[in-house]
Amino acid sequence: MDVKVPDDLWDDDSEGVITVWFANDGETINANELLLEIMTAKVQYEILAPTWGTVSIAVGVDTAVKKGTVVGHISHH
Numbered sequence: 001m002d003v004k005v006p007d008d009l010w011d012d013d014s015e016g017v018i019t020v021w022f023a024n025d026g027e028t029i030n031a032n033e034l035l036l037e038i039m040t041a042k043v044q045y046e047i048l049a050p051t052w053g054t055v056s057i058a059v060g061v062d063t064a065v066k067k068g069t070v071v072g073h074i075s076h077h
Helices: none
Strands: 002-004 016-021 034-039 044-048 053-057 070-075
Touching (some): 034 070
Antiparallel strands (some): 034 044, 053 070
């Protein structure tokens, strides 16, 4: 399952920056665990894991992302 920046996370078309991943690449995570944080000019958002499985990070820390961007993947093994 793709991990995307939610389309409704902030109101405008600005970008956010990934500030931290709470799971490492290759690590197993449970659904609804804190997965990453994204900071905009005004607010820091916490993104929860949409499902359980093994995390694969596609976009690293300190990278700007727009809404809808795929930033990682969670696979079931």
